[in-house]
Amino acid sequence: MLLALCAPAEPAGAPSTPSWSQLTQQQRSILAPLEKDWDRLDPERRQRWLAVAEHYPSMPPERQQRFQQRMHEWSTLSPEEKEKARERYRKIRELPPEKRKELHQRWQEYQQLPEEQRREFRERRNKRGKDQPTN
Amino acid sequence: MNENDLARRIVGRLDRRLGDLSAPVAERLAAARRTAIERYRTRGPQHATAWEWLRDWVTAHGVATRVAVPVVFVAVVAAGVVYWHQTDRGHEAVELEAALLSDELPIYAYTDPGFDAWLQHTSERQR
Numbered sequence: 001m002l003l004a005l006c007a008p009a010e011p012a013g014a015p016s017t018p019s020w021s022q023l024t025q026q027q028r029s030i031l032a033p034l035e036k037d038w039d040r041l042d043p044e045r046r047q048r049w050l051a052v053a054e055h056y057p058s059m060p061p062e063r064q065q066r067f068q069q070r071m072h073e074w075s076t077l078s079p080e081e082k083e084k085a086r087e088r089y090r091k092i093r094e095l096p097p098e099k100r101k102e103l104h105q106r107w108q109e110y111q112q113l114p115e116e117q118r119r120e121f122r123e124r125r126n127k128r129g130k131d132q133p134t135n
Numbered sequence: 136m137n138e139n140d141l142a143r144r145i146v147g148r149l150d151r152r153l154g155d156l157s158a159p160v161a162e163r164l165a166a167a168r169r170t171a172i173e174r175y176r177t178r179g180p181q182h183a184t185a186w187e188w189l190r191d192w193v194t195a196h197g198v199a200t201r202v203a204v205p206v207v208f209v210a211v212v213a214a215g216v217v218y219w220h221q222t223d224r225g226h227e228a229v230e231l232e233a234a235l236l237s238d239e240l241p242i243y244a245y246t247d248p249g250f251d252a253w254l255q256h257t258s259e260r261q262r
Contacts (some may be wrong), residue, residue, distance in 0.1 A: 047230070055233035063237035070236045077246065085245035086228070089235040092245075107244050110253050121256065122249035 016042035030056045033071040041075075 020038040023031070030053045031038065038046070048069075056064060077085070092100060110118070156164075193201060237243070244250055 016216060051229045052233045052236070055230060059237055065235070067237040070242055073242055074236055077242075081251050083248050085235060085242060086231055088245040089238070093234070104239055105253060107240055107250065113253070117252070118249045121252040122247065125248035125252035
């Protein structure tokens with residue numbers, strides 16, 4: 001019993017792993033970008049999406065739009081990439097607003113670099129990562 | 136005279152009077168006692184409350200139980216705390232994921248190792 005209590009918690013509001021046709025109309029509307037892949041997702045991922053989608057109605061419209069645009073991209077990432085993204089986002093979220101704004105500007109600048117240069121930075125970081133494993 | 140002395144005197148008086156009982160009365164008393172014992176064996180002691188049951192059970196099972204009950208209680212509370220903590224972390228992770236997916240920065244900004252390296256490179260150049 002104690003082991004059962006200590007088992008990893010599942011997100012609240014995820015009573016089962018319903019197929020696409022078993023979702024409510026609202027859930028289908030929110031998760032529409034995943035319709036084609038839904039029934040192939042493993043139960044854990046479905047429950048996770050249902051839990052994440054519960055936040056959708058309380059988002060401002062521009063956030064809702066971004067959320068839906070990125071769902072498919074997010075579902076294609078590996079668990080390691082997701083964990084890395086969560087970890088970085090967790091740190092960035094703690095920055096003061098002006099620092100976050102600056103980071104957004106830096107991202108725009110980075111996007112202006114030629115692809116060749118961006119690839120060099122990617123390779124440099126990946127090489128460093130292999131030489132010196134980071135946490 | 137204290138309570139014990141009084142009790143002893145009452146018991147002594149009752150014992151002496153027991154010999155004066157008629158045979159039918161003694162037989163009815165013996166039959167009533169047998170019936171009571173039989174009922175106790177088949178149904179066990181009746182308790183008015185769960186607390187009485189627990190108290191009698193602990194008394195019957197001795198010192199080990201008196202130690203085991205608090206230990207089990209502490210273990211259940213600890214398991215509850217762990218469960219609550221994990222649930223809370225689960226909720227936090229879900230909320231974080233929803234915020235990440237709807238953030239102004241695209242997901243790629245958090246996964247592109249080149250962006251990280253470029254930030255480091257430019258900040259080192261500015262020093």
